Amino acid sequence: MQQLQAFKFELRPDGQQERQMRRFAGSCRFVFNKALALQKERYEAAVALVMGVDRSVMLPVKKEGAELDERP
Numbered sequence: 001m002q003q004l005q006a007f008k009f010e011l012r013p014d015g016q017q018e019r020q021m022r023r024f025a026g027s028c029r030f031v032f033n034k035a036l037a038l039q040k041e042r043y044e045a046a047v048a049l050v051m052g053v054d055r056s057v058m059l060p061v062k063k064e065g066a067e068l069d070e071r072p
Contacts, residue, residue, distance in 0.1 A: 038050065
């Protein structure tokens with residue numbers, strides 16, 4: 001009989017690492033919300049929705065042309 005084994009890990013970041021992780025998570029949340037807003041606009045306009053791979057191709061184009069809110 002095969003026995004499964006599991007491991008448990010805990011991160012203990014210092015202050016700077018924690019700030020970097022929070023910043024990264026905030027950036028991911030920002031991009032997700034922008035993509036969600038785009039999908040909602042396209043859905044309400046009865047235009048074909050943009051699927052995953054196409055959405056990731058659009059990201060650099062949106063990044064270059066978008067005016068983003070600069071936060072301190």
